[in-house]
Amino acid sequence: MNSINQTTGTVKFRLKEVNSKKETSILLDYNFGRGNRIKFATGFKVEPRYWNNAKQKVKAVSTISNREEINKSLLNYEAEFISAISKLDELERQNKNILKSLLSKIIRKVEKKEQKLLTTFFEYADDYIEKREYQSKHLSSVKLSAITVRSYKQTVSRLKDFNKQVKYDLDFENIDLNFYYAFIGYLEKYNYSTNTIGKHIKNLRTILNRATEDGVNKNLSFKKKEFKTVNEETVSIYLTENEIDALYNVDLSKTPDWELARDIFIIGYYIGQRVSDYNGIKMSQIKVFNSREVLEIIQKKTGAKVYVPLHKRVRQIMNNRYNGAFPPRLPDSDINEYIKEAGSKAKILTPITVTRTKGGKTKTIEVEKNKLIVSHSARRSFCTNAYLSKMPVIDIMAISGHSTEREFYKYIKVTPQERAVKIADSAFFKN
Incomplete structure (x- = not known):
């Protein structure tokens, strides 16, 4: 044939x-x-x-x-x-x-019209983003999230703003260390945090690497040691079991938005997933194995399939306020806003020392713990509390999706004192 x-x-x-x-x-x-x-x-x-x-x-x-x-x-x-x-x-x-x-x-022997060569940096960058956006929507084999595409768009947008305001005439040949420091200075002037600046440098390097592979860029100044991604360690808090209990039990019936955000957050805590996986769960994801309800989740970031036992508190939230179903989806930004208010109402007020660099200036301040709660705190709290409860690390990782123990231990927030107490409870020290 x-x-x-x-x-x-x-x-x-x-x-x-x-x-x-x-x-x-x-x-x-x-x-x-x-x-x-x-x-x-x-x-x-x-x-x-x-x-x-x-x-x-x-x-x-x-x-x-x-x-x-x-x-x-x-x-x-x-x-x-x-x-x-x-x-x-x-x-x-x-x-x-x-x-x-x-x-x-x-x-038909029709010769393709000569395509316009992507000769300038911005032409190439726009085309790169367009292709990445197509991949994220249409190619299941390419694990590229919409969040990543949006991040690239933000970087190119900041570069265009910089180019317009500074009149830099930005192109491949002048992306060097002089540009690097000028761009960082520009972002600091507009009060961008160190980690946001680092994100833009990282995205720029990714685009330049691809342009170099494609033969469009010949300038390798961006590979120099000084042309580096900048970052500072952020304060990533976790809620203790007592704080989770307080958040679960606080009466938020008079503030429905706070209550919805709290319910979604608590569900996120008990299933240990990223907000993209716990915000908007569907009933069809509930499976039954040996008479136990289990959630089947295909993680959006990694594509990994995980199974998580349905905690009784998750069922109570569903039955008490949502007619046996999961809460409706809430925009992530709203969860981040409302969960802080819910945390305040639940008296999660422990002072936390925070050091932040913004606009090139470093400040150390004390803030109440509730002000640092974000949607991702649910997952980190699950991993940390599960570890402290002596759940085997391999079982926690089977739920969270962490691929290595090293990665897992970097992720959880356990103080040296908490770890010492956990070790003291081991059979070795008890005997």
Whole structure:
């Protein structure tokens, strides 16, 4: 059969109208999975009675003098098309316009119009983001979150603001250490935190690395040691079991927004997931194993599938306030705002010392603990309290999705004193 199966898809030839009494077009069909398909006219026509569907070619009949020419052309089209596809990257292989353009060039001998070369930094950066955005939406094999795409957009937007206000005439050739310090100074002037500045430098380096691989950028100043990502350790708090109890039991019925945020947060605590996985859980995720309710979660960030026992408090929240269902989804920014208010009402007021660098100036202040609670505190609190409760680390990691113990121990917030008490409770010291 005149058919080639590749990881990219399947090429076949067929007639446009198989029941026609007259000549009908021979089409090239390309199927590349999940309902993705294109068809393209080969420019040849034949009566259906002269077409061999099994072998996908014109039958050997004396009345068709150019049958060999047609069949040879079909074979050539197929071979050239498969060869051209093999040279595309994964993103391009999913783009129907690119595929049809290839067929135009091969079959109709239509040369692709010379594409505008992405010669400037901003042209390349915008194109890079557009491709990453397409990947995050359409390619399940590419683990790239919408949050990451948004981060790239923010970085390029800040660079454009910098370029406009400073009149830097930014391009590949002048992205050097002079630019590096000028850009950091600009961001500090507008009171960006050290970690936000570090994020923008990291994203810029990613774009420059790709541009270098693509042969668009020749300036390697960004690889110098001084052209580094900056960061400072943030204060990442966890709530103790007593504080979780206080948050769970506090009456928030007069402030429905706070109550909803609290309920979502508590559910996040008891399932140990990121906010993207615990905010907006569906009933269909509940599975039953050996008469126990378990949540099946495919983590959005990693794609890992984890199973978490449904805690009785999660069930109580569902039954008491949401007719046995999960709470409705709340925007992450609202959770971060309302959970602080709920924490204040629950008297989570322990003073925490915080050192922050903003606008190039470092300040040390004391803030109440509730003001530091964010959606991610739920997951960190679960991991830390589960560890202190002597749950085996391997079991905690099976829920949280941490891939290594080293990564896990860096993540949890356990003081040396808490760890010493946990160790003192071990069989070694008890004996």
